[in-house]
Structures are given as structure tokens and as C-alpha cells.
Amino acid sequence: MTLQPLSARRYAVTVLAWLALWLVVAAAALVLGARVWVWESGPQLNDALRDALYGVATASVVGGALALAGLAFQALLRNPLASPYILGVSGGASLGVILSSLFVSVLVQPIFGFLGALVTVGTVYAIAQRRGRLEPYTLLLSGVILNAFYAAVIMLTMGLVRPETRGDIAYWMMGNIGRFDLQWGLVGVVAVLAVGAAVVFAFLAKGFNLIAVGEETAGTLGVRVERVRHVTFVVASLVTGAAVALTGPIGFVGLIVPHLLRMVVGPDHRRLVPASFFFGATFLVLANLATGLLEGAVAPFPPPPVGVLTAMCGGPFFVYLLRTRWRRTAEVQ
Amino acid sequence: MKADRHIGMLAAGLALLGLALGCSEPEPASPAGGGGERPLRILSLTPNVTEILFAMGLGDQVVGRSTWCNEPSEARALPVVGDTLHMNLNQVIALKPTLAFLITGREEVARGLEARGVRTVTLRSDTLPQMFDSIRVIGRETGREDAARALVARIESDLAAVRRRVAGLARPRVLFAFPMTVGSARIMVAGRGTFVDALLEVAGAENAYPDRANWPTVSPQKVIAAAPDVILVHAVGDEGAPDRVEAIRRAWTGWTSIPAVAGGRVHILTEPYLTIPGPRVGLAAERLAETIHPELQERSP
Amino acid sequence: MAQNSRSPITETVPRADGPYLDVRDLAFAYGAGPPVLRGLSLGVERGRFVALLGPNGSGKTTLLRILLGLLAPASGEVRIAGLRPADYPAGALARRVAYVPQGTSSVLAFTVLETVLMGRSPHTGALGFEGAGDWHAAREALRLTDTERFAERNLEDLSGGERQRVVIARALAQEPDLILLDEPTAFLDIKHQQAIHRLLVRLRDEQGMTVLCVSHDLNLASAYADDVVLISNGRVAAAGTPAEVLRTDVLETVYETRVRVECDEVTGRPYVLPRPED
Numbered sequence: 001m002t003l004q005p006l007s008a009r010r011y012a013v014t015v016l017a018w019l020a021l022w023l024v025v026a027a028a029a030l031v032l033g034a035r036v037w038v039w040e041s042g043p044q045l046n047d048a049l050r051d052a053l054y055g056v057a058t059a060s061v062v063g064g065a066l067a068l069a070g071l072a073f074q075a076l077l078r079n080p081l082a083s084p085y086i087l088g089v090s091g092g093a094s095l096g097v098i099l100s101s102l103f104v105s106v107l108v109q110p111i112f113g114f115l116g117a118l119v120t121v122g123t124v125y126a127i128a129q130r131r132g133r134l135e136p137y138t139l140l141l142s143g144v145i146l147n148a149f150y151a152a153v154i155m156l157t158m159g160l161v162r163p164e165t166r167g168d169i170a171y172w173m174m175g176n177i178g179r180f181d182l183q184w185g186l187v188g189v190v191a192v193l194a195v196g197a198a199v200v201f202a203f204l205a206k207g208f209n210l211i212a213v214g215e216e217t218a219g220t221l222g223v224r225v226e227r228v229r230h231v232t233f234v235v236a237s238l239v240t241g242a243a244v245a246l247t248g249p250i251g252f253v254g255l256i257v258p259h260l261l262r263m264v265v266g267p268d269h270r271r272l273v274p275a276s277f278f279f280g281a282t283f284l285v286l287a288n289l290a291t292g293l294l295e296g297a298v299a300p301f302p303p304p305p306v307g308v309l310t311a312m313c314g315g316p317f318f319v320y321l322l323r324t325r326w327r328r329t330a331e332v333q
Numbered sequence: 334m335k336a337d338r339h340i341g342m343l344a345a346g347l348a349l350l351g352l353a354l355g356c357s358e359p360e361p362a363s364p365a366g367g368g369g370e371r372p373l374r375i376l377s378l379t380p381n382v383t384e385i386l387f388a389m390g391l392g393d394q395v396v397g398r399s400t401w402c403n404e405p406s407e408a409r410a411l412p413v414v415g416d417t418l419h420m421n422l423n424q425v426i427a428l429k430p431t432l433a434f435l436i437t438g439r440e441e442v443a444r445g446l447e448a449r450g451v452r453t454v455t456l457r458s459d460t461l462p463q464m465f466d467s468i469r470v471i472g473r474e475t476g477r478e479d480a481a482r483a484l485v486a487r488i489e490s491d492l493a494a495v496r497r498r499v500a501g502l503a504r505p506r507v508l509f510a511f512p513m514t515v516g517s518a519r520i521m522v523a524g525r526g527t528f529v530d531a532l533l534e535v536a537g538a539e540n541a542y543p544d545r546a547n548w549p550t551v552s553p554q555k556v557i558a559a560a561p562d563v564i565l566v567h568a569v570g571d572e573g574a575p576d577r578v579e580a581i582r583r584a585w586t587g588w589t590s591i592p593a594v595a596g597g598r599v600h601i602l603t604e605p606y607l608t609i610p611g612p613r614v615g616l617a618a619e620r621l622a623e624t625i626h627p628e629l630q631e632r633s634p
Numbered sequence: 635m636a637q638n639s640r641s642p643i644t645e646t647v648p649r650a651d652g653p654y655l656d657v658r659d660l661a662f663a664y665g666a667g668p669p670v671l672r673g674l675s676l677g678v679e680r681g682r683f684v685a686l687l688g689p690n691g692s693g694k695t696t697l698l699r700i701l702l703g704l705l706a707p708a709s710g711e712v713r714i715a716g717l718r719p720a721d722y723p724a725g726a727l728a729r730r731v732a733y734v735p736q737g738t739s740s741v742l743a744f745t746v747l748e749t750v751l752m753g754r755s756p757h758t759g760a761l762g763f764e765g766a767g768d769w770h771a772a773r774e775a776l777r778l779t780d781t782e783r784f785a786e787r788n789l790e791d792l793s794g795g796e797r798q799r800v801v802i803a804r805a806l807a808q809e810p811d812l813i814l815l816d817e818p819t820a821f822l823d824i825k826h827q828q829a830i831h832r833l834l835v836r837l838r839d840e841q842g843m844t845v846l847c848v849s850h851d852l853n854l855a856s857a858y859a860d861d862v863v864l865i866s867n868g869r870v871a872a873a874g875t876p877a878e879v880l881r882t883d884v885l886e887t888v889y890e891t892r893v894r895v896e897c898d899e900v901t902g903r904p905y906v907l908p909r910p911e912d
Contacts, residue, residue: 006763011763203760209744213744216735222726222756223755
């Protein structure tokens with residue numbers, strides 16, 4: 001796959017290429033999403049562009065965040081089936097938003113979502129850590145426990161609230177990009193966290209490669225394995241929590257994008273990190289565009305939320321993964 | 334509350350087919366109220382039906398209500414049996430009702446009640462004509478056809494009064510919407526053929542979104558394209574709280590290309606009766622008229 | 635003795651006296667279990683090829699892990715070039731000491747070249763960019779282990795012997811002074827066993843590398859190593875040249891079985907024979 005060592009220049013070229021791809025797709029999504037050709041008046045075009053721009057911006061930061069988190073969790077847990085939600089962070093963020101939506105105004109709800117994510121991070125750490133070490137096995141188990149717990153509490157909440165609120169909760173859990181009340185501030189916060197995560201993981205990418213080969217080997221090659229694990233766990237969880245607090249849990253982006261990229265770019269995390277960030281953004285922008293284009297396709301039903309579309313892609317892709325790559329790696333062991 | 338009504342109205346519309354196969358015209362069974370011998374024991378499972386029953390003077394014969402039937406105030410003392418999604422059947426049996434009225438698309442609810450010997454009548458009130466029909470059906474079932482006719486006449490005269498007040502005024506394009514849900518890009522609006530649509534017409538306005546029937550959810554761009562002159566947002570219950578109202582208002586202010594937003598004609602209405610197809614539609618029409626035509630308020634004290 | 639583990643090697647004061655690899659009175663136990671090392675001491679001079687022998691469970695792998703800084707001893711001291719493993723700044727120990735583990739498995743499909751380049755990671759920067767120097771070192775490592783022709787192939791497609799040579803190449807790419815190997819030829823045929831041992835001898839001769847090789851193969855150790863250290867019950871049972879250590883009485887005590895030791899007329903080194911007749 002790669003015949004050349006990864007020099008600084010080659011890296012910069014890679015980053016710029018993925019960035020360019022995202023820019024092109026984002027511009028197309030903006031034009032198509034706003035349907036610039038239908039509007040007669042300037043102000044109407046402006047409003048439509050604002051609406052489309054918000055969708056593109058949100059999809060970009062959330063897609064990038066989720067793809068990065070997925071990649072990081074797959075490296076952390078040494079498990080190619082890991083998604084950003086595997087450790088229960090999305091459950092915590094969802095519960096935070098859902099519970100707070102019953103009491104506080106819309107503007108403050110994402111903060112509670114993020115708080116829910118933080119609580120989850122702390123809880124998983126408390127359950128999983130043994131003598132200061134975070135082992136993949138115990139992390140996975142803690143995630144299973146927490147996910148089950150959150151699912152139960154969310155269902156309980158849905159059973160106790162008014163029927164209309166039930167529908168709202170279910171809708172939110174599907175994951176949605178656009179909003180009527182544009183929250184540029186929130187998007188900005190998630191953007192900062194996503195870019196921060198990209199930078200952190202770029203510095204940890206070398207460690208990811210070595211840890212994937214073997215924990216002991218990584219240690220002998222100068223990697224501080226436990227420190228990498230701790231930082232990865234915290235950063236990936238926080239960026240996931242922020243993304244979920246903004247749009248609800250959009251599924252499968254965090255799982256599919258790293259795998260797609262591995263097929264193209266190879267297993268080297270130094271390349272995968274920037275690729276995941278930009279292509280995750282590109283992917284979700286495209287998915288969001290697709291849902292917009294489906295407007296009116298199956299009248300009188302509205303187009304499906306983005307999370308539904310990604311989940312529908314995720315299922316068949318999962319099957320494909322299981323039947324091809326999984327079998328290959330299983331034979332290697 | 335709101336959703337029950339909406340679910341009920343939507344479901345009732347969908348149940349059109351089902352009911353066409355079943356009992357679209359309820360058979361006059363045992364002429365229970367024929368001479369008023371035995372008092373009826375009525376179970377009312379939908380808020381607007383409860384209001385209609387009390388308005389027809391049948392309040393003393395209602396033995397049970399759904400959770401959401403809070404009007405009129407006399408109804409609040411009645412025992413609660415749950416709602417069409419979760420009904421406490423033990424409570425229902427204990428109340429020994431002889432007649433039940435409900436609006437729902439869930440046939441199993443009606444069947445379940447019928448199986449326990451309760452004559453169950455499924456009504457519809459998506460549109461104003463359906464609402465009047467339902468009043469008449471209630472009148473027939475309870476043997477109070479005169480009261481039904483009187484109620485219908487009273488409502489019609491209320492509406493006619495509003496029509497007179499707005500006659501000759503300009504008819505703006507009005508969008509009747511509901512608050513956006515958390516994280517959703519779409520809002521639900523009143524479409525063509527709904528009774529809110531009819532009330533708008535009575536109130537001297539034109540529905541800004543006649544493209545679709547019933548209660549469609551629309552994206553921001555659809556609203557921009559519809560370019561309404563007035564936007565009415567119906568926020569009840571928790572959504573009527575001041576911070577929520579403020580959030581709704583702020584959500585709309587960004588879309589300046591919409592005439593209603595630019596002209597400051599986005600109104601958030603919190604009166605629950607605006608979307609209850611019952612005896613208070615006249616009041617609803619009047620409230621709508623006064624909001625849509627502010628000049629009316631200057632005329633009357 | 636400087637305690638600050640962040641300072642570069644030049645600032646801490648290494649112990650000038652003592653062998654290159656200086657182990658004194660090492661004691662270690664896993665968790666609450668029985669002690670694995672009970673006061674083990676040994677010294678290895680630079681440029682020597684030392685074979686570490688001993689029965690299963692005698693503590694050989696544990697000793698390697700402590701030398702690599704992966705485990706901390708309960709008591710006793712380890713010094714490599716005068717510094718304790720914990721005193722080396724991040725990555726600095728990996729520039730001095732390389733490790734060849736027993737076997738290799740990976741969940742991801744890296745090529746041979748990518749694998750060997752991983753050995754450069756103690757030398758590459760924070761973002762892991764590889765320069766011309768790294769490229770050159772990797773190529774050189776491939777050449778030394780005769781694996782250049784596999785450079786583009788996936789690691790998992792190679793045979794066991796070829797894979798082991800690649801892992802050695804990865805260790806060589808670190809440009810270490812000391813190379814620790816854990817049973818490097820355990821699953822290889824005689825051809826590859828000899829090839830790897832010859833390579834280790836070459837490295838000692840051409841690059842002055844210090845080699846510490848854990849092994850179960852008494853005869854290979856005898857044939858190639860300069861010194862043999864025999865470990866038993868967490869302590870050094872015997873240390874010296876192969877002729878001094880590989881004696882019938884010593885071996886029978888440590889391994890608790892009957893053996894016969896003969897002398898190879900050509901090399902003058904002992905070789906150990908089993909005794910099926912008993």
C-alpha cells in the first residue's frame with residue numbers, strides 16, 4: 001500500500017487533499033441544499049443559504065468528531081467493531097439532553113448533554129480502571145453495562161412522559177442535523193473540540209500503530225501505553241459527548257468511516273487520523289444532502305432523519321465487513 | 334393534551350378506511366336514551382368530546398374521563414381511566430359505563446371496550462363538518478338530539494359573528510405552526526382541510542400552506558417559500574412557559590426573508606382551546622381574528 | 635544519583651563503574667503471587683553475546699521485562715549504561731535497548747517495510763514523520779536480515795522464519811546498543827535457527843552490539859554465545875563460558891533431569907544430549 005516513508009511534506013499533501021475534497025463536497029452541498037436556483041428574491045436566497053450552511057457546518061463538525069472518536073476507540077479497545085458509542089457516552093449525553101428537556105429551555109439542554117457525557121466518562125473510568133490501568137477488556141465491559149443502564153432509563157423516561165414528548169424523544173434519538181433555531185454557538189464549540197481531538201490524535205497516531213501491533217512491543221519502542229490510553233479515552237469520549245449533545249446520536253458514521261478509510265489508506269493511523277477527520281465530515285455532509293434531496297420523494301412523509309439514513313447504510317456494510325475483513329484477520333490469528 | 338388531539342385527528346383521518354368497513358354510521362342500538370328512563374353512564378375518552386358532553390348538559394351522566402380531559406372545570410372531579418394509549422381497564426369496569434365516546438385510530442381500544450359490554454362510538458373531528466357530525470352523533474346516541482342541534486346552532490352563530498367582524502378586511506396569508514421539537518429542523522403546521530384551516534378562513538385569513546392536507550411537518554425552506562404574512566405559533570402547557578416562548582421567538586427572528594418575521598407579525602399563542610374542535614371554536618376563531626387583524630382590537634374595548 | 639526522569643541522558647550522572655548491563659539483587663513478584671526473582675545479580679559487558687538459559691518459570695522473561703522498563707522491581711537495581719530504566723526520558727531507553735519478542739501477531743495488516751519503520755519510532759518526532767535517515771536505517775536493517783525482498787509484502791503473508799527476521803530487522807532499525815531477544819528461534823527450523831544466530835554474531839562483530847538472548851536451546855546457545863547465564867528459581871545458578879556452565883552436574887541439578895554432556899571436537903564447545911536410555 002505505501003511504498004514511501006511518511007515525510008512531513010507527504011503528510012501535508014495528504015491533509016490538504018482530504019481538506020480539498022471536503023471543501024468541494026461542502027460547497028456542492030451548500031448549493032444543492034439551498035436549491036439556489038429556485039429563489040427569486042435576495043433575502044430568501046440568503047435565508048436558504050443560511051439554512052444550508054448550518055446543515056453543512058453541523059454535519060462537518062459532527063461527522064469529523066464521530067469518525068475520529070470511532071477511530072480512536074477502535075485503536076484503544078483493539079476492536080474493529082468499536083463505535084464512539086460503545087462506552088456509553090452517547091447514552092449519557094442523550095439522557096442528559098432528554099431529562100433536561102423536560103425542565104429547562106432548549107438553549108441550555110446541550111450543556112446537560114455534555115454533563116451527561118462527563119458523568120459517563122467518570123463512571124466508566126471508575127468501573128474499568130485497575131491500579132491506574134485502563135484495559136480494553138474492562139473498558140468494553142463497563143461500556144456494555146452503562147449502555148444497558150442508559151437504555152433502560154431512557155425507556156423508563158419515555159414511559160412516564162406525555163405521549164407527545166415520547167415522540168419527540170424518539171425522534172431526537174434518531175439523530176438530526178438541521179434545526180429551526182440555529183445554534184451557531186454550539187456548532188462552534190463542537191468544532192473547537194473536534195479540531196482539538198484531531199490534533200491530539202495526530203500526536204498519538206504513532207502510538208496507536210504500535211499499540212495495535214502489541215502492547216508490550218509498543219512499550220519497548222518508547223510508547224507510554226497507559227498515558228496514551230488515558231488521553232485517548234478522555235478526548236474521544238468528550239468529543240463524542242459534544243457531538244451527541246448537538247445532534248443526538250447519529251449512528252454508524254464512527255464505525256463505517258474508519259473502516260472505509262482503512263481499505264483506501266491502509267492501517268497506518270498517522271494517515272488515518274487526518275483522513276478520518278475530513279472524510280468523516282465529508283461523509284456526513286453527503287448523508288445530510290441525501291436526506292435533503294429526499295424531500296418530497298415519498299410524500300406525504302418527511303425525509304428520514306440523517307441518523308436513520310446512516311443506520312440503513314450501516315447494516316449492509318456491517319455484513320460486508322464481517323464476511324470479508326473479519327475472516328481474513330481471523331485466519332491470521 | 335395537544336398530541337392526543339393530533340394523534341386522534343391524524344388517526345381518525347387514517348381510520349377513515351377502517352371505519353368505512355366497520356361502523357361508519359353507528360347503529361342505533363338499544364334505544365337507551367329514547368325516553369330518558371335509565372340515566373346513561375358515559376365514558377368520555379377525548380378532551381373535546383368531554384367539552385361537548387358538558388355543553389350539551391350531559392355532564393351529570395359522565396362517569397369517567399381520560400387523563401387529558403381537563404375542561405370544563407367540572408370535569409376535573411371525574412374519575413380518570415387513563416388514555417387511549419394506556420387505559421386502566423379495571424377502573425373502566427368498576428365505573429360500569431354503558432356508553433363510551435372516543436376519537437382514536439386504534440381499533441383495538443374500541444374493540445376492547447365493546448368486548449366488555451360497553452357500547453363504544455368512535456368519532457372524528459378533523460374538520461369542522463366532522464365536528465358538527467360528531468355532535469349530532471352524540472345527540473343521537475344519548476337521545477339528546479335537541480341539545481345537539483342547539484349546540485351546533487350556537488357554534489355556527491359564534492363563527493358567523495366572527496365572519497361579520499372581519500368582513501371586508503384584507504386577508505393575509507397565515508401560517509399556523511407548532512413549536513419546533515428539540516433538535517428537529519421541521520415544524521408541524523396546519524394544512525389544508527383541517528379544522529384550524531377552517532378557523533383561519535373564518536377569521537379572515539388564508540392558509541399560507543395549503544399544499545398539503547392534515548398536519549404536515551415542513552422544513553425552514555418550505556416556510557421561506559410559503560412567505561406567510563403572519564405566523565401563529567401555538568404553544569401550550571410546558572411549551573407556553575416564558576423561557577420556551579422566548580426560545581421560540583428567537584428561533585424565528587433569524588429568518589428575515591419571511592414577511593411575517595420582517596414585519597414583526599410572529600405571534601405565540603398559548604390558549605389551549607385554539608386547537609380543540611369543540612364548543613369553544615367560536616372563541617378560538619375570535620382569538621385568531623383579533624391576532625391576525627390587530628385593527629379589530631382597537632375598535633372593540 | 636539524579637532522580638529526575640525527564641532530564642536528558644547527559645545531565646543525569648551515570649554510575650561510571652560497573653558493567654554495561656548491571657543487575658544487582660533483583661527481586662520481583664507478580665501481584666500477590668510467589669516471588670519470581672529472588673535476588674538475581676548479573677553483569678554483561680559491552681559487545682558480548684550472552685545466552686540466558688533456565689527451566690520454565692525460572693524468571694527469564696520477567697528479567698527481560700524489567701530490563702526493558704516494562705516492570706518495576708520490588709527491590710534491587712538495574713542499570714543500563716549506568717542509568718536505571720526509569721531514569722531514561724521517554725523514548726530514550728528505546729533508542730538504546732531493542733526487544734525481539736517471541737512470535738508476533740497483529741490485528742492490522744502492516745507491510746514489512748511499515749513494520750521495520752516502526753522500529754524508527756523512538757527516533758521520529760511527535761507526529762511520527764520519517765526522514766531520509768529513518769528510511770536509510772530501515773533499509774539497512776532489511777539488508778542485514780536478508781528481508782529486503784519482502785519489503786512491500788504484508789507481514790501476515792510471510793512464513794514464521796521470515797516474520798521473525800522482520801521483527802529482528804525492526805529491532806535493528808532502532809539502532810540500539812543492546813538487543814534483548816526472547817527465544818527468537820523457538821518455532822524455526824534448523825536453517826533459520828542458524829541463520830539468526832549467525833546474524834547475531836555478525837552484529838556483535840560488526841557493530842559492537844551487546845546481545846542478550848533468552849533460549850531453551852542449550853546447544854545453539856553453546857555453539858554461538860560468548861557467555862551463558864543459567865537461571866534457576868529466580869537466581870543465577872551459574873554464569874561463565876559455555877564450557878564452564880554446561881556441565882552434567884550443573885544441568886542435572888537445575889533442570890532436574892538426567893543429561894549427558896559431550897564436547898564438540900570441531901568447536902571445542904559442549905553439547906548436551908538427552909538420556910532416553912534411563
